[in-house]
Amino acid sequence: xxxxxxxxxxxxxxxxxxxxxxxxxxxxxxxxxxxxxxxxxxxxxxxxxxxxxxxxxxxxxxxxxxxxxxxxxxxxxxxxxxxxxxxxxxxxxxxxxxxxxxxxxxxxxxxxxxxxxxxxxxxxxxxxxxxxxxxxxxxxxxxxxxxxxxxxxxxxxxxxxxxxxxxxxxxxxxxxxxxxxxxxxxxxxxxxxxxxxxxxxxxxxxxxxxxxxxxxxxxxxxxxxxxxxxxxxxxxxxxxxxxxxxxxxxxxxxxxxxxxxxxxxxxxxxxxxxxxxxxxxxxxxxxxxxxxxxxxxxxxxxxxxxxxxxxxxxxxxxxxxxxxxxxxxxxxxxxxxxxxx
Amino acid sequence: xxxxxxxxxxxxxxxxxxxxxxxxxxxxxxxxxxxxxxxxxxxxxxxxxxxxxxxxxxxxxxxxxxxxxxxxxxxxxxxxxxxxxxxxxxxxxxxxxxxxxxxxxxxxxxxxxxxxxxxxxxxxxxxxxxxxxxxxxxxxxxxxxxxxxxxxxxxxxxxxxxxxxxxxxxxxxxxxxxxxxxxxxxxxxxxxxxxxxxxxxxxxxxxxxxxxxxxxxxxxxxxxxxxxxxxxxxxxx
Numbered sequence: 206x207x208x209x210x211x212x213x214x215x216x217x218x219x220x221x222x223x224x225x226x227x228x229x230x231x232x233x234x235x236x237x238x239x240x241x242x243x244x245x246x247x248x249x250x251x252x253x254x255x256x257x258x259x260x261x262x263x264x265x266x267x268x269x270x271x272x273x274x275x276x277x278x279x280x281x282x283x284x285x286x287x288x289x290x291x292x293x294x295x296x297x298x299x300x301x302x303x304x305x306x307x308x309x310x311x312x313x314x315x316x317x318x319x320x321x322x323x324x325x326x327x328x329x330x331x332x333x334x335x336x337x338x339x340x341x342x343x344x345x346x347x348x349x350x351x352x353x354x355x356x357x358x359x360x361x362x363x364x365x366x367x368x369x370x371x372x373x374x375x376x377x378x379x380x381x382x383x384x385x386x387x388x389x390x391x392x393x394x395x396x397x398x399x400x401x402x403x404x405x406x407x408x409x410x411x412x413x414x415x416x417x418x419x420x421x422x423x424x425x426x427x428x429x430x431x432x433x434x435x436x437x438x439x440x441x442x443x444x445x446x447x448x449x450x451x452x453x454x455x456x457x458x459x460x461x462x463x464x465x466x467x468x469x470x471x472x473x474x475x476x477x478x479x480x481x482x483x484x485x486x487x488x489x490x491x492x493x494x495x496x497x498x499x500x501x502x503x504x505x506x507x508x509x510x511x512x513x514x515x516x517x518x519x520x521x522x523x524x525x526x527x528x529x530x531x532x533x534x535x536x537x538x539x540x541x542x543x544x545x546x
Numbered sequence: 547x548x549x550x551x552x553x554x555x556x557x558x559x560x561x562x563x564x565x566x567x568x569x570x571x572x573x574x575x576x577x578x579x580x581x582x583x584x585x586x587x588x589x590x591x592x593x594x595x596x597x598x599x600x601x602x603x604x605x606x607x608x609x610x611x612x613x614x615x616x617x618x619x620x621x622x623x624x625x626x627x628x629x630x631x632x633x634x635x636x637x638x639x640x641x642x643x644x645x646x647x648x649x650x651x652x653x654x655x656x657x658x659x660x661x662x663x664x665x666x667x668x669x670x671x672x673x674x675x676x677x678x679x680x681x682x683x684x685x686x687x688x689x690x691x692x693x694x695x696x697x698x699x700x701x702x703x704x705x706x707x708x709x710x711x712x713x714x715x716x717x718x719x720x721x722x723x724x725x726x727x728x729x730x731x732x733x734x735x736x737x738x739x740x741x742x743x744x745x746x747x748x749x750x751x752x753x754x755x756x757x758x759x760x761x762x763x764x765x766x767x768x769x770x771x772x773x774x775x776x777x778x779x780x781x782x783x
Contacts, residue, residue, distance in 0.1 A: 206581065206584035206585060206587075206588060207574075207581050207584075207585070207661055207662060207777070209662075209664055209760070221760060221776075222776075222778075223662070223776050223777050225574060225777075228584060228587070228588060228615070228616060229616060234588055236665055276588055276589060276590070276665070277588040277589075277590070279616065285589075285590035286590070324664055324665055324666075325588075325665065520666075520756070545666055546664065546665075546666055
């Protein structure tokens with residue numbers, strides 16, 4: 206079946222292309238419904254990635270966060286009309302130790318191959334997770350990035366010692382919001398403190414036990430563990446502040462992406478016997494857990510709905526460009542494309 | 547219930563030297579008609595997909611669809627009529643005899659040679675036909691259209707901003723379409739260009755659905771070249 210694909214061919218330029226969907230393939234055909242723009246998509250769109258990377262990866266359909274509706278499923282594992290979240294990570298092998306999102310052989314939508322800006326997306330059934338019928342689709346659209354938080358917290362639970370009286374989360378953006386929200390749900394007895402630089406943003410973290418400006422952290426503040434959700438130029442300051450305030454033998458979870466190597470206070474890290482681990486992306490198990498959390502705690506979806514910034518119906522390429530341009534102007538939250546292609 | 551009605555009546559006279567009717571020409575390893583039928587086949591809302599073709603091509607069409615589609619009992623090939631509207635009436639007759647017609651039976655009629663139709667266009671036709679009774683897929687006219695009464699000089703140049711080019715699908719409430727069609731005189735039938743005109747002649751609104759410029763009809767060899775370029779295909783097979 207001929208399928209329309211909307212590819213970024215060069216920064217700020219989407220073009221229509223067609224590919225062929227093999228309906229004999231034992232995979233599911235999904236019609237995208239709500240797609241969410243990620244900073245990684247925006248870096249391709251704006252052309253802020255390295256020129257060599259752009260030359261290698263484009264043309265490519267963007268977007269790796271999205272939900273859709275099952276249209277065709279030859280093996281009956283889904284029914285037509287089922288609402289599903291699509292998993293962008295696409296492993297080609299299994300490993301008993303290494304998770305699917307860390308296998309170097311895995312492919313990732315809108316990074317190694319076409320993302321979800323298509324008329325139809327064809328995926329193996331295990332790359333889909335069924336959503337409740339009544340889920341807010343604008344929230345469900347960014348389940349992928351939520352699952353990245355869930356993934357990091359699950360790993361933290363495996364790695365960190367069991368004293369979890371206070372956990373600090375650095376950052377006042379989307380990732381910090383989701384991570385601190387889920388920390389409160391996974392560990393209700395734990396106090397979650399959030400550290401940021403914009404008072405207005407911190408005011409939205411109403412579920413956190415305390416919030417602090419990073420310039421006004423009390424000297425006697427102590428943390429058992431911490432999550433770094435800052436990234437970019439702020440990584441260095443954030444990680445070093447964490448090292449200063451965290452208790453010995455604490456675990457630091459790094460989630461913020463930085464384009465450059467970050468100098469950190471290794472002397473104090475050694476003295477305190479700290480553990481630091483990184484997390485990136487997520488896999489099927491994390492999506493399943495995230496959707497289970499949506500069902501178990503409906504207030505999670507309510508909190509996440511505050512992250513929905515702009516919802517832009519997209520019917521043509523001009524709408525796509527407008528959605529990406531609007532996304533650059535937002536201070537917080539997610540831009541959702543209501544996909545009407 | 548919703549039915550797809552694929553009109554494959556072309557005899558190929560306009561498609562250069564390629565001897566087969568144009569819907570059977572291979573595009574990217576498959577006959578064009580297969581690409582078109584697939585767009586409807588994957589959608590579960592269609593009770594049946596009825597393909598209507600010239601009598602002498604019925605077996606051939608059945609064979610290629612059996613070869614290129616998964617085993618199924620929802621793709622039906624029957625003989626078309628002498629005109630497009632007679633062809634549609636054959637499809638409605640088939641539906642009436644097999645499943646029966648009711649007020650909300652919808653047919654989505656489509657050209658076999660428009661394989662680039664999109665899921666959105668199909669869905670919007672169905673939704674609007676249920677609500678309004680009749681739909682036509684259109685795109686704003688890009689060329690200036692001139693009218694000539696004598697074929698030699700221009701008699702008028704209509705305002706382009708009010709003109710659209712018709713594509714397919716067109717969707718209808720089948721029972722109403724049948725009733726309106728058989729209420730027409732032979733003279734009225736003679737001037738019909740498509741089924742939408744039946745509704746407008748009888749004073750019914752036809753709802754417009756936004757088409758796509760790439761929902762092209764593969765009529766001339768040039769169109770096939772364009773289609774292959776869109777598919778990044780290099781050769782005619």
